[in-house]
Amino acid sequence: MTLAVLPVRAEGGRLGEFLASGLGAELLRPWEGQHSPRELLSGRFTDFSGWVLLMASGIASRFLSGLPESKLRDPAVVILDEGARFAVSLLSGHEGGANALAYRVANLTGAVPVVTTATEAVKPLTLGIGCRRGVSAAAIEEAVTRVLPGRLTQVREVATIDLKADEPGLQGFCSAHGLPLRIFAAADLQTRPFVNVPSGWVESVTGALGVCEPCALLASPRGRLIVPKTAYQGVTVAAVEDVWAAPRQDPV
Structure with missing residues (x-):
């Protein structure tokens, strides 16, 4: 599973580095380049099989608008707040592996894994x-x-x-x-x-x-x-x- 970690701002960089190291993921640093976090996510959405977004759920929802196409093809997306309190499986929970990724993130950080798919509920x-x-x-x-x-x-x-x-x-x-x-x-x-x-x-x-x-x-x-x-x-x-x-x- 090829993974990307995307913090929405530089303040999340240290947590992003920790996650990228623990997950074997690529850390994207929008504050160092010419593209905004939203542009990075949109432009590279299908380059990875899983994403960990370090941002609020509202921001993530807006950034993801128009990107998902099919639960059979979309990458897994997990949201983690900058306080590492909750790791939320947001997109492609079963087919894409977001549920499992949420647990990996939670186990690394001590966050609570949040899985809402009906099979588990x-x-x-x-x-x-x-x-x-x-x-x-x-x-x-x-x-x-x-x-x-x-x-x-x-x-x-x-x-x-x-x-x-x-x-x-x-x-x-x-x-x-x-x-x-x-x-x-x-x-x-x-x-x-x-x-x-x-x-x-x-x-x-x-x-x-x-x-x-x-x-x-x-x-x-x-x-x-x-x-x-x-x-x-x-x-x-x-x-x-x-x-x-x-x-x-x-x-x-």
Whole structure:
């Protein structure tokens, strides 16, 4: 995937450099040339398979006016505000890969990935997963299906700690099921350590009191923990369900 990062102004240049380096993208610097950001986007729109626009959504909407032609051919477009708070999948979410690109940007910057395509919106479950080094994708899948029998297709995303971001088994499991992997730093998990049983061993290794529960609850903060930390053959799994999707519980 050939990527371009386009800040709307020079003040976004440092963030643009960081993103371009992390994504292997080309950084466009309109403040150094003869063309405006809008002219650069319009003139080179089809030169790249994906764009990260560092600008407000209103500006991006105006810049993109008249450029998209088909969701089967248009490049992916992700918007990131200059404060790196939200990475929004705006154009070609599925076919063009903008949804996946939004997660890549979010994992690099700590932003919240924003995906609005209907396929993801109707999936009510978020998984937090921790695992020992070298655990296979098959073992992770077995652990998940044991704690959520028949509900794997309802999972929207998987979250884990940054120490496990490059774990082949976890990446393989997510890839096999088309699930985005969201990454949290240990410091983020410590701010909201929603764990039923804190683990001294986990804290000594990761710097966080727990992995799967706080990851799931941070990824879906308005959800309800329906599966607390459950361990199986080197894998820990927790599941959170959107509150509007969970069965109603009448007060006693």
